[in-house]
Amino acid sequence: MSTTQTRPVEAGTRTAGEPLLSVRGLVQEFETRGPGGVKGEVVHAVSDVSFDLMPGETLGIVGETGSGKSTLARAIIQVERPTAGSVVFQGREMVGLRRRELGRLRSDMQMVYQDPFGSLNPRWRVEEVVAEPLRGHTDLGAAARAARVRELLDFVGLEPGLYAKRRPIELSGGQAQRVAIARAIAVNPALIICDEAISSLDVLIQAQVLNLFEKLRTELGVACIFIAHDLATVKQISDRVAVMHLGQLAEIGAAERLYERPRHPYTRALLDSIPGLDPLTGIARRPVPLQGDPPSPLHPPSGCRFRTRCPLAHDRCAEEEPRLRELGDGQLVSCHTPL
Numbered sequence: 001m002s003t004t005q006t007r008p009v010e011a012g013t014r015t016a017g018e019p020l021l022s023v024r025g026l027v028q029e030f031e032t033r034g035p036g037g038v039k040g041e042v043v044h045a046v047s048d049v050s051f052d053l054m055p056g057e058t059l060g061i062v063g064e065t066g067s068g069k070s071t072l073a074r075a076i077i078q079v080e081r082p083t084a085g086s087v088v089f090q091g092r093e094m095v096g097l098r099r100r101e102l103g104r105l106r107s108d109m110q111m112v113y114q115d116p117f118g119s120l121n122p123r124w125r126v127e128e129v130v131a132e133p134l135r136g137h138t139d140l141g142a143a144a145r146a147a148r149v150r151e152l153l154d155f156v157g158l159e160p161g162l163y164a165k166r167r168p169i170e171l172s173g174g175q176a177q178r179v180a181i182a183r184a185i186a187v188n189p190a191l192i193i194c195d196e197a198i199s200s201l202d203v204l205i206q207a208q209v210l211n212l213f214e215k216l217r218t219e220l221g222v223a224c225i226f227i228a229h230d231l232a233t234v235k236q237i238s239d240r241v242a243v244m245h246l247g248q249l250a251e252i253g254a255a256e257r258l259y260e261r262p263r264h265p266y267t268r269a270l271l272d273s274i275p276g277l278d279p280l281t282g283i284a285r286r287p288v289p290l291q292g293d294p295p296s297p298l299h300p301p302s303g304c305r306f307r308t309r310c311p312l313a314h315d316r317c318a319e320e321e322p323r324l325r326e327l328g329d330g331q332l333v334s335c336h337t338p339l
């Protein structure tokens with residue numbers, strides 16, 4: 001607590017150099033429809049989210065189900081047009097761009113999804129799947145394209161002679177995810193957004209695919225936004241971690257530091273809810289499940305959205321919405337009474 005400074009952060013995190021991606025005040029709301037298509041209520045899926053991502057950096061995003069992680073990813077890549085806010089990627093504002101202009105920028109920003117089979121055309125052979133973005137975004141001839149496909153399959157650990165002619169149905173989940181990754185990196189993107197990209201795989205395969213993401217980072221220098229439920233996985237792969245709660249950033253900071261010393265009671269509760277070792281005794285400690293259900297994004301609580309479940313909540317928490325502010329070492333927390 002002694003390191004607490006109260007510098008409000010209007011514009012997310014900044015470190016040296018120009019960010020690859022700057023997200024500012026991003027809002028994504030959905031209107032529900034009642035019977036007969038009558039306008040209903042507003043789902044506050046993402047509310048005023050701001051952060052920067054540096055070139056080559058991996059940012060993990062964690063939070064309970066429904067906290068807005070996927071919606072944030074979709075709003076960044078403009079699959080869903082944001083309600084408000086700004087997404088500047090490689091110096092260009094993406095919000096409001098026409099579909100055609102977006103297409104060009106999107107080749108530099110690729111997405112890898114939870115269900116690898118969902119993103120692979122079942123009728124195409126692996127080599128066609130991986131070659132497709134090369135056709136659209138490069139002027140490589142057929143021979144050069146085929147060579148590049150072999151190189152990409154090698155890179156993701158699939159022997160081209162064995163896998164190039166297969167169709168998705170002939171692949172395991174892990175192999176299909178490797179193909180999806182080969183396709184995503186085919187045109188050398190600067191950023192990959194992985195939305196629960198390993199959570200549908202067996203534990204052993206998860207570790208292998210995680211190593212592959214590590215390789216993308218170290219060998220290709222690709223920046224990554226890595227969304228996952230599993231806090232241990234996220235810690236392993238991320239430079240920084242952002243914690244989302246009910247559509248907002250509760251906390252963001254360097255992975256090691258955030259896990260060692262969470263400053264937001266929600267981050268603390270999330271960490272306490274997973275099995276782990278007591279840092280003082282080294283003995284396995286009992287996970288403590290997070291108390292209560294998250295409030296509805298249709299009617300978020302006034303003030304701090306975590307206050308209804310927070311053991312430290314006080315009057316101010318109901319009255320005033322906390323702003324994300326820096327507490328030192330680049331750790332940003334949105335709490336009136338940080339730990």
Ligand SMILES: Nc1ncnc2c1ncn2[C@@H]1O[C@H](COP(=O)(O)OP(=O)(O)OP(=O)(O)O)[C@@H](O)[C@H]1O
Nearest residue numbers: 030043045063064065066067068069070071072297
């Ligand atoms: N198209 C939509 N229309 C209405 N509500 C939506 C839509 N998409 C998402 N939501 C709502 O927005 C909130 C955030 O959902 P989102 O899928 O982004 O959360 P998440 O953190 O990714 O969850 P999970 O970890 O389960 O994938 C949820 O309450 C969800 O029901």
